[in-house]
Amino acid sequence: MPSPALPLVDLRSDTVTRPTPAMLEAMFGAPVGDDVYEEDPTVARLEAATAARFGMEAGLFCPSGTMTNQIAIKAHTEPLSEVICEQTAHVYLWEVGGIAFHSGASVALLPGERGRLTAAQVEAAIRPTNVHYPITRLVCLENTHNRGGGSCYAWPELVAIAEVARRHQLPLHLDGARVFNATVATGQRTEDYGQLFDSISVCLSKGLGAPVGSVLLGSAAFIQKCKRLRKAFGGGWRQAGYLAAAGLYALENNVDRLADDHARAARLAGALAQQPYVAEVLAPETNLVIFRLHAALPTATFLAHLAAHGIKASEFGPQWVRFVTHLDVDDAGLARVEAALAMSESVN
Amino acid sequence: MPSPALPLVDLRSDTVTRPTPAMLEAMFGAPVGDDVYEEDPTVARLEAATAARFGMEAGLFCPSGTMTNQIAIKAHTEPLSEVICEQTAHVYLWEVGGIAFHSGASVALLPGERGRLTAAQVEAAIRPTNVHYPITRLVCLENTHNRGGGSCYAWPELVAIAEVARRHQLPLHLDGARVFNATVATGQRTEDYGQLFDSISVCLSKGLGAPVGSVLLGSAAFIQKCKRLRKAFGGGWRQAGYLAAAGLYALENNVDRLADDHARAARLAGALAQQPYVAEVLAPETNLVIFRLHAALPTATFLAHLAAHGIKASEFGPQWVRFVTHLDVDDAGLARVEAALAMSESVN
Amino acid sequence: MPSPALPLVDLRSDTVTRPTPAMLEAMFGAPVGDDVYEEDPTVARLEAATAARFGMEAGLFCPSGTMTNQIAIKAHTEPLSEVICEQTAHVYLWEVGGIAFHSGASVALLPGERGRLTAAQVEAAIRPTNVHYPITRLVCLENTHNRGGGSCYAWPELVAIAEVARRHQLPLHLDGARVFNATVATGQRTEDYGQLFDSISVCLSKGLGAPVGSVLLGSAAFIQKCKRLRKAFGGGWRQAGYLAAAGLYALENNVDRLADDHARAARLAGALAQQPYVAEVLAPETNLVIFRLHAALPTATFLAHLAAHGIKASEFGPQWVRFVTHLDVDDAGLARVEAALAMSESVN
Amino acid sequence: MPSPALPLVDLRSDTVTRPTPAMLEAMFGAPVGDDVYEEDPTVARLEAATAARFGMEAGLFCPSGTMTNQIAIKAHTEPLSEVICEQTAHVYLWEVGGIAFHSGASVALLPGERGRLTAAQVEAAIRPTNVHYPITRLVCLENTHNRGGGSCYAWPELVAIAEVARRHQLPLHLDGARVFNATVATGQRTEDYGQLFDSISVCLSKGLGAPVGSVLLGSAAFIQKCKRLRKAFGGGWRQAGYLAAAGLYALENNVDRLADDHARAARLAGALAQQPYVAEVLAPETNLVIFRLHAALPTATFLAHLAAHGIKASEFGPQWVRFVTHLDVDDAGLARVEAALAMSESVN
Ligand SMILES: [Ca+2]
Ligand SMILES: [Ca+2]
Ligand SMILES: [Ca+2]
Ligand SMILES: [Ca+2]
Ligand SMILES: [Ca+2]
Ligand SMILES: [Ca+2]
Structure with a gap:
């Protein structure tokens, strides 16, 4: 488990962005x-x-x-x-x-x-x-x-x-x-x-x-x-x-750089598609990734797993989760999310 | 065509009922x-x-x-x-x-x-x-x-x-x-x-x-x-x-007699089901009969045919028509509706 | 006190009128x-x-x-x-x-x-x-x-x-x-x-x-x-x-006859003006008479006195009372009101 | 007339205050x-x-x-x-x-x-x-x-x-x-x-x-x-x-210093009371001074006179004006207002 000193990767919403x-x-x-x-x-x-x-x-x-x-x-x-x-x-x-x-x-x-x-x-x-x-x-x-x-x-x-x-x-x-x-x-x-x-x-x-x-x-x-x-x-x-x-x-x-958020969303969607506990991913068109967990994995369990790795995301209906990429999520953060997603043994 | 002296058979709604x-x-x-x-x-x-x-x-x-x-x-x-x-x-x-x-x-x-x-x-x-x-x-x-x-x-x-x-x-x-x-x-x-x-x-x-x-x-x-x-x-x-x-x-x-209206609605549904220009009839459960006309018969044409026989009904969406039976529609009226429905040559 | 068989003189409002x-x-x-x-x-x-x-x-x-x-x-x-x-x-x-x-x-x-x-x-x-x-x-x-x-x-x-x-x-x-x-x-x-x-x-x-x-x-x-x-x-x-x-x-x-109601309102105002317990009468211009009772006479007492004589009126603010003349108040009724108003000993 | 380089004395409202x-x-x-x-x-x-x-x-x-x-x-x-x-x-x-x-x-x-x-x-x-x-x-x-x-x-x-x-x-x-x-x-x-x-x-x-x-x-x-x-x-x-x-x-x-605003409002009220063109001043209790101009002095003329001296105030009804003291009005500003008020020849 990563050190708690690591900064939060907050994928709940792009509203959480803070001024540079x-x-x-x-x-x-x-x-x-x-x-x-x-x-x-x-x-x-x-x-x-x-x-x-x-x-x-x-x-x-x-x-x-x-x-x-x-x-x-x-x-x-x-x-x-x-x-x-x-x-x-x-x-x-x-x-x-x-x-x-x-x-x-x-x-x-x-x-x-x-x-x-x-x-x-x-x-x-x-x-x-x-x-x-x-x-x-x-x-x-x-x-x-x-x-x-x-x-x-x-x-x-x-x-x-x-x-x-x-x-x-x-x-x-x-x-x-x-x-x-x-x-x-x-x-x-x-x-x-x-x-x-x-x-x-x-x-x-x-x-x-x-x-x-x-x-x-x-x-x-x-x-x-x-x-x-x-x-x-x-x-x-x-x-x-x-x-x-x-x-x-x-x-x-900060307008043109939204393309980076979109690329990161695509990366996340790719990572999600490879996870056995993910039933469905809506193909991201911009910076939102919405996906459905298999019924076997309670949403709360999944979100708690992420939270334990310093990652926050939003429940988006029964078994659905939303990831949002934005200004305050960089490649280092993304790598941490990918790593956490891949730990499927601890997810399930 | 029936004489214009015949009373109107008003199937538009049961709101049109008048006191006895x-x-x-x-x-x-x-x-x-x-x-x-x-x-x-x-x-x-x-x-x-x-x-x-x-x-x-x-x-x-x-x-x-x-x-x-x-x-x-x-x-x-x-x-x-x-x-x-x-x-x-x-x-x-x-x-x-x-x-x-x-x-x-x-x-x-x-x-x-x-x-x-x-x-x-x-x-x-x-x-x-x-x-x-x-x-x-x-x-x-x-x-x-x-x-x-x-x-x-x-x-x-x-x-x-x-x-x-x-x-x-x-x-x-x-x-x-x-x-x-x-x-x-x-x-x-x-x-x-x-x-x-x-x-x-x-x-x-x-x-x-x-x-x-x-x-x-x-x-x-x-x-x-x-x-x-x-x-x-x-x-x-x-x-x-x-x-x-x-x-x-x-x-x-006037409560118990609603059963008569329901029976008449069933009779109308039966008559409608036999018409070649009727595509679909929702099985009536009470006093309303909703049915769909084949695309070939414009609703306006059908309603005009009825009107020419002293019968009024309501358009209820594209190609849909509603008949309502009520206190002011008796068996004589019903027979006139059945007769008008059967004149399919003049309908089409 | 008049016999209870006498019809009500209802001065509360002209809304109480009933069809002839x-x-x-x-x-x-x-x-x-x-x-x-x-x-x-x-x-x-x-x-x-x-x-x-x-x-x-x-x-x-x-x-x-x-x-x-x-x-x-x-x-x-x-x-x-x-x-x-x-x-x-x-x-x-x-x-x-x-x-x-x-x-x-x-x-x-x-x-x-x-x-x-x-x-x-x-x-x-x-x-x-x-x-x-x-x-x-x-x-x-x-x-x-x-x-x-x-x-x-x-x-x-x-x-x-x-x-x-x-x-x-x-x-x-x-x-x-x-x-x-x-x-x-x-x-x-x-x-x-x-x-x-x-x-x-x-x-x-x-x-x-x-x-x-x-x-x-x-x-x-x-x-x-x-x-x-x-x-x-x-x-x-x-x-x-x-x-x-x-x-x-x-x-x-029933339009022209409103003049009769106005005349009766004027008569009532005149009668009220003579009562020692009436402090003030707004000069009636039509069929409403609004007047103020002296502080010594509680409105409830006055209305109860009227009620005992088969007369109803409306409280219209502290110490204020409203009389309304209308189609269902005739001269006989008016005379009864005048008589009741004059019984000041029983009012006070 | 003061040099236009002088800062505005804005008496319109205390909402105009800006952060220090x-x-x-x-x-x-x-x-x-x-x-x-x-x-x-x-x-x-x-x-x-x-x-x-x-x-x-x-x-x-x-x-x-x-x-x-x-x-x-x-x-x-x-x-x-x-x-x-x-x-x-x-x-x-x-x-x-x-x-x-x-x-x-x-x-x-x-x-x-x-x-x-x-x-x-x-x-x-x-x-x-x-x-x-x-x-x-x-x-x-x-x-x-x-x-x-x-x-x-x-x-x-x-x-x-x-x-x-x-x-x-x-x-x-x-x-x-x-x-x-x-x-x-x-x-x-x-x-x-x-x-x-x-x-x-x-x-x-x-x-x-x-x-x-x-x-x-x-x-x-x-x-x-x-x-x-x-x-x-x-x-x-x-x-x-x-x-x-x-x-x-x-x-x-900034709470306790409101007393200064109140003192300045009192000073303004005193100055206003001495002006021949002022008909009435509501005794200030805090930081607002409301006063009435004599009918001979149009409000617009008075406000234009003030504006020419770099002072803004609010019309507050016909012939009424409001002055508001606040954080951004200091004694120097106040003195300028007093001076402008005293120039009654140019006001009238
Ligand atoms: Ca933000
Ligand atoms: Ca009716
Ligand atoms: Ca509303
Ligand atoms: Ca009435
Ligand atoms: Ca509203
Ligand atoms: Ca401010």
């Missing part, structure tokens, strides 16, 4: 002001830079991706609306039922292929006009898709869904918690996203390594409306420029 | 008072009689089944709760997204077999404790199940689901829009329902033939809480005793 | 249909007749004035709106906090003179544009004003308020629970109201004597939107034509 | 972790330290005082509740109508004396049990009171209000955006507050000088419930320890 010294330096040298008065120059810079990168007009810096998603959903809908999303979408599954709570909106939950919807599915889910029905008002996509194991949409399918949305005058929102993983993996330009989506939530505190925050993107009028919603949600913060500086640093320095 | 002269006479002579002051004696009689019949403590007379269902859901939950129901349940599908709107509650939508859930499904859908999740607070069943084609639960499954609910301290609500169809079809006593369910919505204006209203049943404390909710929803009506009298008449006179 | 034999006859001869399918001819007739009378395009028949008011408020606003109303308005004070519950809207509560606002007050209450504020979206008036003791607006003030509302693009809603009392008392034509207001809630079950229901009036598009809201609120009722027939009868027969 | 170098150093060196996993040690330290200081069990660090207040209100109420607060309370006036939006709760708005309620007022506002009424569920106080000009409650009145609340089983929440100003001004111990209040929102980013955040205090069970609400509101942030470190530094270093 260079990012910290950027943070604490940042000029700040009162962002409720719209006077924080670093927040303004971050919002503009993120918007520009996605070809959108404006941005709004918020404390979390749940806030950016839920504000966007609220802004696009009204009570008695219905939101179309995949049945395991983060906005439905892991945001505390916020669609109902904040927006009073119903959900049309569609079964995706690893979280991916098709344009035909979306179109079929639009409610006809009938006094018994809510009114379909929004389509939400997630790319990469968390529950789908970091799966990426093919660009033509996104274009087709956007076409359906536009034809039915439905806005299209992207939960882009890991959108940079998608663009890096597929080579699609971020600037193209602004053409398809009416709003995008971009997370800075996952693979990008910033400590806190997401940026909501949209048209200038949309973001103006969302600024009031952010205030209502309690997201009107003051000298947030320190956090924004981290986000700016991340955008400038 | 005897029911009208009961209405006309009913003593009334201001029900907001709790002084309408006929309303009080109806509430008590319905509660007694289902072995429950108290009742609340409301203008619709949507109101009784949505009030019950609101009373059992709080915002950020989650409600477990079948994915085509009336409370989710046809009540304007009211679960989100009135209760701010999320939905866990389960795929049933003709609308019927199993105890295992219900138990698996209960959310574990986690700050990302809403809290599961209610299980809703529907019996008979509208979208399932008037399907009835087997009593042991209801008992098993109730056992799961009780074990997890979840209240269990029954959307009993057509609960009398279920009790008549299965021979189960209505009094038994009060043992399993914490609240039941009973509709009077469908197969029972009353013009308006549903009664919500539950414990005395629950109904007291719901009385305030009814006021908030705008269901605090004044001299409602005229409508309550119709409900009382219906309870006393 | 002629109204009952109209009800039970009415043709009905399923109003959710928009096929009840009597409901349609009532909606059209009420709209026409107020110079508006369309109407919607609902089970209560709380429902018509709250649906209108919901239709005119969105969450995070603010509604301007008088601080004792029925919509705020007696509708279970429905403005917050149904509409998620804040209230700007203005102190009126007997419930009457001025145009200047309304204009001053409109929130400036600021991310900290809700957005003012609606002005609600009540005429006659219940808490103000049946007070009527002077027409020029209504015109001035409407002008302010229009200038700020704010819709103007009238809670017309007793609007006919206002038009009869002031001689203003009901048709003029449609010029000022965007929506009006008209009650049929108070002084007009119908058993159940209110009609919401507005433009055709507004009423279409409200029809969905009515369904969501659980107000989608079926063969409601029996109740609509009572409303039609009331509109045709 | 020492605070920044504390931030920069703080250990952090993922607070959604409850693994940020600095956040945990801040929550515990703030709770201990107020004699409460637990704390929750949130991005804003609007979030802490609105989460507390939500946690204490349910839809169709009513919240008692002063008619100019921050929770009602400046939180975007959040009480209605988040909690579906109505408000009972009481007129305070400079924002201070009395126990008798609170007791009289509790709604009696009646199906027409929302249920009173919460009393909210604000100390110091912003709109009241930084007014402080006398401790005995707080004790009396708490006694009323307890007698009626109503929780008592304190909006303590400037509670340290109150304790410093009155000498009351912060530890005493935990005895009276069920929850307290404490702001760190105003006079205390931290960049971002408020801490919500309450019992351990209450804070556990609020943690889910914070997640729902989008306040579940990740490595928030940098901001928490600033809050800890502020608690340890």
Whole structure:
């Protein structure tokens, strides 16, 4: 068993990333002001830079991706609306039922292929006009898709869904918690996203390594409306420029390196596929590896084995486990995970 | 083609039933008072009689089944709760997204077999404790199940689901829009329902033939809480005793005769099964017959053919049609439907 | 003390009115249909007749004035709106906090003179544009004003308020629970109201004597939107034509006679003014008489004295009592009230 | 006119305070972790330290005082509740109508004396049990009171209000955006507050000088419930320890010095009282000075005069202006304000 002095290899989530010294330096040298008065120059810079990168007009810096998603959903809908999303979408599954709570909106939950919807599915889910029905008002996509194991949409399918949305005058929102993983993996330009989506939530505190925050993107009028919603949600913060500086640093320095995380995820998937106690591995497309343990190996036993080797991972449903690679998992850490996985006698 | 003087055979829904002269006479002579002051004696009689019949403590007379269902859901939950129901349940599908709107509650939508859930499904859908999740607070069943084609639960499954609910301290609500169809079809006593369910919505204006209203049943404390909710929803009506009298008449006179509607539904299903243009008929269990037309016959063409013969029916999804038998459809009407169905040359 | 065989004189509210034999006859001869399918001819007739009378395009028949008011408020606003109303308005004070519950809207509560606002007050209450504020979206008036003791607006003030509302693009809603009392008392034509207001809630079950229901009036598009809201609120009722027939009868027969109720209210006010135990009487303008008892006479004692004489009235705040005259209070009843009031030795 | 090189004297709000170098150093060196996993040690330290200081069990660090207040209100109420607060309370006036939006709760708005309620007022506002009424569920106080000009409650009145609340089983929440100003001004111990209040929102980013955040205090069970609400509101942030470190530094270093701000506010009030163009100054009790300009001097003219001298202040209603003293306003700044105020010839 490795010495307890070894640093933790934390594969639970890419949210656990912590600022590097260079990012910290950027943070604490940042000029700040009162962002409720719209006077924080670093927040303004971050919002503009993120918007520009996605070809959108404006941005709004918020404390979390749940806030950016839920504000966007609220802004696009009204009570008695219905939101179309995949049945395991983060906005439905892991945001505390916020669609109902904040927006009073119903959900049309569609079964995706690893979280991916098709344009035909979306179109079929639009409610006809009938006094018994809510009114379909929004389509939400997630790319990469968390529950789908970091799966990426093919660009033509996104274009087709956007076409359906536009034809039915439905806005299209992207939960882009890991959108940079998608663009890096597929080579699609971020600037193209602004053409398809009416709003995008971009997370800075996952693979990008910033400590806190997401940026909501949209048209200038949309973001103006969302600024009031952010205030209502309690997201009107003051000298947030320190956090924004981290986000700016991340955008400038930590995007391309996501390819390394993806390569490490592939390595992990390969190692997992060789273990006798692993029943199934979803082929990783980005930085998430989701796999199923044989019924003979209780998830708790497996996680305890990893923990004994200084490795943390997340249970992801009965017999399912999720590994996430990120900025704070290097090759040395990866080797330790591979070693721990191979000790199957001690696993079983 | 039949003479236009023939009365309409309206198979769209059992809601279209109209009072008989005897029911009208009961209405006309009913003593009334201001029900907001709790002084309408006929309303009080109806509430008590319905509660007694289902072995429950108290009742609340409301203008619709949507109101009784949505009030019950609101009373059992709080915002950020989650409600477990079948994915085509009336409370989710046809009540304007009211679960989100009135209760701010999320939905866990389960795929049933003709609308019927199993105890295992219900138990698996209960959310574990986690700050990302809403809290599961209610299980809703529907019996008979509208979208399932008037399907009835087997009593042991209801008992098993109730056992799961009780074990997890979840209240269990029954959307009993057509609960009398279920009790008549299965021979189960209505009094038994009060043992399993914490609240039941009973509709009077469908197969029972009353013009308006549903009664919500539950414990005395629950109904007291719901009385305030009814006021908030705008269901605090004044001299409602005229409508309550119709409900009382219906309870006393129109329950057993639902067996006739079921027999007629079976007859219709038999007739449909013989038609070349019918692809599939869900075996009717009560008074609903749902069937699918072959792709070659557009639903609109089929409905127009029926309309030309003085018969109305409901489209129920692409190529699907629903027939509903009820108090106002007699054997003469049925014969006319059978004749119209048989004219396949004019249908195709 | 009068014999207990004497009929009750019920001054608690005009909601207690019960149909006359002629109204009952109209009800039970009415043709009905399923109003959710928009096929009840009597409901349609009532909606059209009420709209026409107020110079508006369309109407919607609902089970209560709380429902018509709250649906209108919901239709005119969105969450995070603010509604301007008088601080004792029925919509705020007696509708279970429905403005917050149904509409998620804040209230700007203005102190009126007997419930009457001025145009200047309304204009001053409109929130400036600021991310900290809700957005003012609606002005609600009540005429006659219940808490103000049946007070009527002077027409020029209504015109001035409407002008302010229009200038700020704010819709103007009238809670017309007793609007006919206002038009009869002031001689203003009901048709003029449609010029000022965007929506009006008209009650049929108070002084007009119908058993159940209110009609919401507005433009055709507004009423279409409200029809969905009515369904969501659980107000989608079926063969409601029996109740609509009572409303039609009331509109045709019971409006002008409200002048008699007003005259009787004035008589009661005169009698009250002569009693040594009465400290203050608000001069009645219509059918409500609100008065204050001297501190020496507990309200409960006074109401018990009345009850012993077969008379019911409502407590209306500490030491305040409300008398309401209506269709079911005739001169004989009035004389009994006057006699009971005069027995001051037994009162004190 | 002073050289434009002079630093701004920003009297608009104490929210504009920026970290000092020492605070920044504390931030920069703080250990952090993922607070959604409850693994940020600095956040945990801040929550515990703030709770201990107020004699409460637990704390929750949130991005804003609007979030802490609105989460507390939500946690204490349910839809169709009513919240008692002063008619100019921050929770009602400046939180975007959040009480209605988040909690579906109505408000009972009481007129305070400079924002201070009395126990008798609170007791009289509790709604009696009646199906027409929302249920009173919460009393909210604000100390110091912003709109009241930084007014402080006398401790005995707080004790009396708490006694009323307890007698009626109503929780008592304190909006303590400037509670340290109150304790410093009155000498009351912060530890005493935990005895009276069920929850307290404490702001760190105003006079205390931290960049971002408020801490919500309450019992351990209450804070556990609020943690889910914070997640729902989008306040579940990740490595928030940098901001928490600033809050800890502020608690340890910047509380006692609030007395200086109060002394400077008194000096400003004295200077204002001598100006011919000032009609009225509310005697400052802490760090806010609210004053009224004579009608002859438009507020905009006065603010422009100040701006020309490098001084910013806030309009606070027609002819009213607010000055706020804080960490970033020193004696030199104060002297500049006094000089600018004295130049009455250029003001008028
Ligand atoms: Ca991070
Ligand atoms: Ca609601
Ligand atoms: Ca019917
Ligand atoms: Ca009546
Ligand atoms: Ca600050
Ligand atoms: Ca809400």
